[in-house]
Each structure stands twice: as C-alpha cells, then as structure tokens.
Amino acid sequence: MSIYDTEGQNFSRRLLMLGGLQxxxxxVLAGRLQFLQVARSDVYATLAEANRVNISQISALRGRITDRSGKLLADNDRNLQIRMVPEQVADMDVTLNDLGRLLNxxxxxxxxxRRKISRVPSFKPVVVLEDLSWDAFAALxxxxxxxxxxxxxxxxxxxYPHAQSVAHLVGFVGTKTREDLRRVDDIVGDHVGRSGIERHFERDLRGTPGVRHVEVNAIGRTVRELQSEPGEKGRDxxxxxxxxxxxxxxxxxxxxxxxxxxMDxxxxxMVSMVSAPSxxxxxxxxxxxxxxxxxxxxxxxxxxxxxxxxxxxxxxSTFKMLVALAALEDKLIDPEEKISCTGIYKFAREEFHCWTSQGHGPVNMIDAIERSCDTYFYDLALRVGIDRIESMARRFGFGKSTGIDLDGEKSGTVPGRDWKRANYDTGWRTGETIITAIGQGYLLATPLQLAVMTAALANGGKLLQPRIIKTDNAVEPISELRLKPENLAIVQRGMYRSVNRPDGTAYASSLLIDGARMSGKTGTVQVRRxxxxxxxxxxxxxxxxDWHLRDHxxxxxxxxxxxxxxxxxVVIEHGGGGGQVAAPIARDIMVQLLKNKNIVRPAKLVGKDNSEVAS
Incomplete structure (x- = not known):
C-alpha cells in the first residue's frame, strides 16, 4: 500500500470522528432545548411573568372600636401616602432628594x-410619607x-374621636418597629397597634390582607394595575x-x-377606666x-x-376589710369586742399612731371600719399574724395579675416571711405586721386589684376576672372565696356606715338616688416619714x-x-386625705352612673342579702 492510501484512510477516520462529535x-443541544421549551415551559413562563407582574399585599381595613352602645372610639380615615420598594429604586439618594424638592x-x-427605609428588607414596600395634602399628592x-x-x-x-378620654384604654396605632416585627411577624403595612386595645387585639383588628397585581416595565416602574383583591376587614x-x-x-x-x-x-x-393625666x-x-x-x-x-x-x-385603709375578714374567718376576735384607741399604740418600745391624735375611744370592728381606726387594726394584727393576712390578700387576688384583656398589667406585692427572706435576706418583724394591717409598708396593689377586691366584697365572695370586651354571656368567677356570709355582712355594715353615718370618714360623700346609697372605704397613704x-x-x-410629698x-x-x-x-396620687379627695370623686362618678338608666340594669345579688347593710 502506498503512502497516499494510508494518509487517505487516516483523513477519512478523522472526518468520521469529527462528524460523530458534531x-x-x-x-445534546436539541435535547436541552426540548427540556427547556417543553418540559420546563411552565416554570420559565412563570418566571417571565414574575418579571412582568409585581404582586404585593394590601393592608385590610382595620376593625373599628366602639363603646358598649356602639359609639365610635377608633375609626379609619383616608390617608394619602408615598410608598417605596427600595430594591426597585435606581438611585436612592437621587430619588429621596427629588422627593424633597418636589414636596418642599x-x-x-x-x-x-431614609431611616424608615433602612428598617425594612429591601424587597418590602415601606410607607415613607403620609398625611399628604391633596395638592402634594397630585404633584407626586x-x-x-x-x-x-x-x-x-x-x-x-x-x-380617635375621643382621644383624651380613652387614651390609655384604647391605645394607638403607630409606625412598626423591629420589636413589633418580632412580636407579630406577619404585619402587612407600616402601622401596628402600639398600646391598649389596639396592641392586645392587633391580630383581630387588622384583618386579612388583600393582594394587588400590577404590570411593571424593565426598570420596575408600574405600567398598569391588572388585578386587586381588597382583603377582609378586621374585626370590630x-x-x-x-x-x-x-x-x-x-x-x-x-x-x-x-x-x-x-366595674360590674x-x-x-369595666364600665369605665380612666388614667390621668392623659x-x-x-x-x-x-x-x-x-x-x-x-x-x-x-x-x-x-x-x-x-x-x-x-x-x-x-x-x-382600703385593705382593712381583708384584715378584719382574716380575723373573723378564724374566729380570732368577737366583732363586738371593743378596743380602746388613745391615738397612740405602743408595742416593743415603738409607737404606732392612729390617724387622729385624739384617738377614737373604745371601738368594735364595725366602728373601726366606719371611722378607719388604725389602733384597732394594730391590735388585731398581733392576733391575726402576717401569715393569715398574706393568705387572705392572695385569696382576693393581690400579688398576681387580674387577667384583664390588656397588656402590661403589674402584679403588685404581698409581703410575708418567705418574701422578706427572698428579697432582703432577713426575717420578718412583728412591727411590719402591724404596718401591713393598715395597708402600708411593703404591701402594694394596683387600683384595678382594689376594684376586683371591692367587687368580691360586694357580690358575696366571688373573685372575678375583669374584662374590657363587652360580653352578653354568663361569666364564671375565677374562684369562690367561700367566706362566711355573716362575716361578709359585718364588713359590709362597716363600709355602709363609713359613707352614711356622721362619724364615717366618707360621710361628706354620701349619696341617695332612687333609694340607692353607696357603701365604701377611704384610704390615706403616707409617702414620707x-x-x-x-x-x-x-x-x-x-x-x-410639695406635691410629691403629699399623701395618696x-x-x-x-x-x-x-x-x-x-x-x-379611685386612687389620686399625692391628693391628700381619702375622704377629702378620692371619696367625692367616687361619689360624683356613682351619681352619674345611677342617673344613667341605659347603664344600670337590674341584677340579682350574688350571695346572701343582709338587711343590716341598708339600715
């Protein structure tokens, strides 16, 4: 075979290999094209559509808040806003400066x-300006x-039509923060409930967000709206x-x-609940x-x-009723027994003073509640002891939250032997029991806890959970205190006489409307030695x-x-004597309540009625 034949065969073989490779x-390319255009066509069509269509969530209309009769406390109004999606902005500094010049x-x-934009992910829309005038909105x-x-x-x-009167109760809606995003991770829109009812019932009030589909061009600018679903309004x-x-x-x-x-x-x-100033x-x-x-x-x-x-x-002294009940329930004193008050009570080389330096003379339990005699309860404290006082306070809900449907409630303090050891690493002193018996010392409570206590004294010993949402359903008490009716009746008689007898500390605030009178108890709390x-x-x-040195x-x-x-x-900070300041306020509120027939509804008394209360 010649050299030319050998070279021809090699060339043909290479040509064949090259053709096979091609x-x-x-x-391979045909198969890949078939995979992309046929098998994966739906996926890439969706991606192409995503580049053309922007889908965003729309905040639902927030639920309204009303009082028990349907009067508006919180409503919605039109708000002209500017919203930005940071990742769609070509040059943030230029755009913000242009907005500044355009809107002055x-x-x-x-x-x-710029700060608002920095607080959210770049792909999320953020409201950067709101409450625009119509002229500014048109210029934009x-x-x-x-x-x-x-x-x-x-x-x-x-x-908020009645912003000052319901401020602490209803709360407000404000710009969301990082803490809000951690608390409620699926917030749609730029606002969230920050306090009160608006915060506690955020999920109920904000409703279900809607969806908006808009067509955008290559640089992300909106061309037209394709579809809009408004979402579901929040719960009223x-x-x-x-x-x-x-x-x-x-x-x-x-x-x-x-x-x-x-409180009912x-x-x-809660029929009303006010904090001042507002x-x-x-x-x-x-x-x-x-x-x-x-x-x-x-x-x-x-x-x-x-x-x-x-x-x-x-x-x-509003706590004295519980000390009296602690003694009565364990039969530690005959309520008719009289203890002499000279204005000074001596114990272990210490002197404890009654609120009146002249003293009250001999008083029994009802007299002591009526006149708020400190000396009587100093002596009673030694018989009852801190353990029974602590136990009775806790039975009435002191030392723990009441469970009201609002955030931020404080629990207060009920002192005792274990509490003193845990907080001060020292033992309990008998003198501290004497001070606790008149509601001072380490003992602390919220005004709401005092309302719950008073309700239990009035309804026959049923401890209720206060609520702020209107309900027409029967309510089960948190607990039945199982107090002896005759013991409750003694305390109730003392409270009645405190307001309706000339020697009572709240006699100047007595009332009489359609045969109804008020029972109650004053309290004056020293804040200085x-x-x-x-x-x-x-x-x-x-x-x-000075104001901050006056009694509560x-x-x-x-x-x-x-x-x-x-x-x-009623609790008035640094207001002075309970009979001079808080009691008249309570009287005026109760007069207003009793005159309003739309509020007062007949109700069966819980517990045993006692005619002596009305005497």
Whole structure:
C-alpha cells in the first residue's frame, strides 16, 4: 500500500470522528432545548411573568372600636401616602432628594424617610410619607414617570374621636418597629397597634390582607394595575365601657394624677377606666416631634402610664376589710369586742399612731371600719399574724395579675416571711405586721386589684376576672372565696356606715338616688416619714407640702348598697386625705352612673342579702 492510501484512510477516520462529535453535540443541544421549551415551559413562563407582574399585599381595613352602645372610639380615615420598594429604586439618594424638592421637605424629613427605609428588607414596600395634602399628592402623581420605585397610595389612618378620654384604654396605632416585627411577624403595612386595645387585639383588628397585581416595565416602574383583591376587614370590637361615663370620669380627674374605674361586680366588665393625666392619641398615632415625646416621657405625673393597672400603691385603709375578714374567718376576735384607741399604740418600745391624735375611744370592728381606726387594726394584727393576712390578700387576688384583656398589667406585692427572706435576706418583724394591717409598708396593689377586691366584697365572695370586651354571656368567677356570709355582712355594715353615718370618714360623700346609697372605704397613704418632732409641733398639712410629698388619696366602694351591682376604685396620687379627695370623686362618678338608666340594669345579688347593710 502506498503512502497516499494510508494518509487517505487516516483523513477519512478523522472526518468520521469529527462528524460523530458534531452530531452528538447537536443531539445534546436539541435535547436541552426540548427540556427547556417543553418540559420546563411552565416554570420559565412563570418566571417571565414574575418579571412582568409585581404582586404585593394590601393592608385590610382595620376593625373599628366602639363603646358598649356602639359609639365610635377608633375609626379609619383616608390617608394619602408615598410608598417605596427600595430594591426597585435606581438611585436612592437621587430619588429621596427629588422627593424633597418636589414636596418642599426639609433635610430632617428626608433623613426620616431614609431611616424608615433602612428598617425594612429591601424587597418590602415601606410607607415613607403620609398625611399628604391633596395638592402634594397630585404633584407626586404628575412626576411619577421620573421616580422609579415610588408609588402613590391612598391608604388609611386611625382616628380617635375621643382621644383624651380613652387614651390609655384604647391605645394607638403607630409606625412598626423591629420589636413589633418580632412580636407579630406577619404585619402587612407600616402601622401596628402600639398600646391598649389596639396592641392586645392587633391580630383581630387588622384583618386579612388583600393582594394587588400590577404590570411593571424593565426598570420596575408600574405600567398598569391588572388585578386587586381588597382583603377582609378586621374585626370590630365593642368594649364594655360606657363612653358618657368614661368622659365624665376623665373630666372629673382633670388636673389630677391617678385613676378611677367602675366595674360590674357580676360580669367583671369595666364600665369605665380612666388614667390621668392623659395624652392625645391622634398625635401619637400620626407621629410627634422628639421634643414633645420626651416631655411626655419625663413628665412628673407620667401621662403615658396607665395608672389603673400599672400604678402600684400601698392600699392604705382600703385593705382593712381583708384584715378584719382574716380575723373573723378564724374566729380570732368577737366583732363586738371593743378596743380602746388613745391615738397612740405602743408595742416593743415603738409607737404606732392612729390617724387622729385624739384617738377614737373604745371601738368594735364595725366602728373601726366606719371611722378607719388604725389602733384597732394594730391590735388585731398581733392576733391575726402576717401569715393569715398574706393568705387572705392572695385569696382576693393581690400579688398576681387580674387577667384583664390588656397588656402590661403589674402584679403588685404581698409581703410575708418567705418574701422578706427572698428579697432582703432577713426575717420578718412583728412591727411590719402591724404596718401591713393598715395597708402600708411593703404591701402594694394596683387600683384595678382594689376594684376586683371591692367587687368580691360586694357580690358575696366571688373573685372575678375583669374584662374590657363587652360580653352578653354568663361569666364564671375565677374562684369562690367561700367566706362566711355573716362575716361578709359585718364588713359590709362597716363600709355602709363609713359613707352614711356622721362619724364615717366618707360621710361628706354620701349619696341617695332612687333609694340607692353607696357603701365604701377611704384610704390615706403616707409617702414620707413623720418625725417625733413634727408630731409634737403639729403634722404639716398636705396643702403646705410639695406635691410629691403629699399623701395618696384612695376610695373603694359599691352601689347600690342593698343590692350591689357596681364597684368603684379611685386612687389620686399625692391628693391628700381619702375622704377629702378620692371619696367625692367616687361619689360624683356613682351619681352619674345611677342617673344613667341605659347603664344600670337590674341584677340579682350574688350571695346572701343582709338587711343590716341598708339600715
């Protein structure tokens, strides 16, 4: 074979191999094209559609909040907004500056927009401006083609028709924070309930979000809206409070610091619940200047704090009924036994003073409650002991939250041997028992706990969970205290006489409406130590002391006296004597309540009726 034949065979073999390789590559490419265009066509069609269509969630209309009669406490109104999706903005600095020039915004407003954007993921829409005027909103729409990632939105804003009167109760809606995102991880929109009912019932009020489909061009600018589903409106909430009584109570506390509330003793419904001083819900909901916020936070009288359930106070003489019950239940004293009050009670080289230096003379248990004799309860404390006092306080719900359907409630303090050892690493002293028996010392309670206590005293010993949402269903008590009716009757007689007998500490606040009277008990709580020298020269009256050194003023009570239905609790910080300040406020609120036939409904008395209460 010649050399030319050998070379021809090698060339043909290489040509064949090259052709086979080309054919193989062609088959691979054809197979891949078939896979992409046929087998995976739905997937890539969806991806292409995603590039063309933007899908976003729309906040549902927030549920309204009303009082028990349907009067509006929180509603919605139109809110013209600017919303941005950061990842769709070509140049954030340029866009923000353009918005600033277009809307005549100062540098701080532009920086605030930048701060809002930094707090959310870049793919999530964020409202950077709201409450725009119609002219500003129209100007934005005219310039929209030059603002990538910017979207004008007709949103909603929360409005509170009675902002000051229901501030602590209803709460407000504000800009969401990182803490809110951790608490409620599926928030749609830029606002969330920050306090009160708005916060506690956030999931109910905000409803189910809708969905919006819009067509966008290559740079993410909206071309047209394809489809919009509005979502499901949030649940409307009817509160148990009566707006008229709420407004009256708020006005009655104007200029004071404290709280006042009325509770249905059979259902646990709060008919009114006021904390003072108050603040404007609408301002906080829309956003306030830093300086104004700091003034609210630093204010001496703490307007942002709901004192009804977060204020902690020594209950003072309003606690004496529980000490009396602790003694009666274990038969440690005959209620008719008289103890002599000279104004000073001596024990172990210490002197404990009655609130009146002249003393009350010989008093029995009913007299002691009526006149609020400290000496009687000093002596009773030694017979009862701290263990029984602590036990009775806990039975009435002290030392733990009441379970009201609001966030942030405080539990208070019930002192005892174990508590003292755990907190001070020392033993309990008998002198501390004497002070605890008149509701001072380490003992602390919220005004709401005092209302729950009073309701249990009035309804025959049923401890109820207070509630703020209106209910027409039967309510089961948290517990039956199983107190002897005859012992409750003694305490009730003392409370009746405290308000309706000339020697009673609240006699000046007695009332009579359609045969109904009020029973109750005053309390005056010292917040400073009175020295021996001051007692010798004369105790300085509250009116001559700085505000923060004055006594706290307390009153608890219920109406009607002979068929109880509503309990009242009033605590005025540094108000002075309970009979001079808190009791008149409670009387005025109860008069307003009894005159309102739409609130007062007939109810069967819980427990044994006792005619002596009405005597």
């Amino acid at each position: 054919a193989g590559l062609f088959l 915004l100062d540098r701080s407003a532009v920086n605030e927009m 729409n005219l310039n929209l083609p030059y603002l990538s990632g910017v979207e004008p939105v007709v949103g909603q804003k929360r409005v 909430l009817a509160l148990s409070i009566d707006l008229d009584l709420q407004i009256f109570s708020a006005q009655r506390l104007k200029g004071l610091s404290g709280s006042a509330m009325v 003793i059979h259902s646990g419904e 603040f404007d819900l609408n301002k906080l909901s829309r956003g306030i200047e830093v300086e104004e916020w700091e003034r609210l936070v630093d204010h001496e009288r703490k307007p942002l704090v709901n004192k009804a359930m977060r204020g902690l106070y020594a209950p003072g 009175i020295s021996k020298d001051e007692r010798l020269t004369g105790v300085i009256p509250n009116s001559k002391l 003023s307390l009153f608890v009570g219920y109406v009607p006296h002979n068929n109880p239905r509503y309990a009242v609790s």
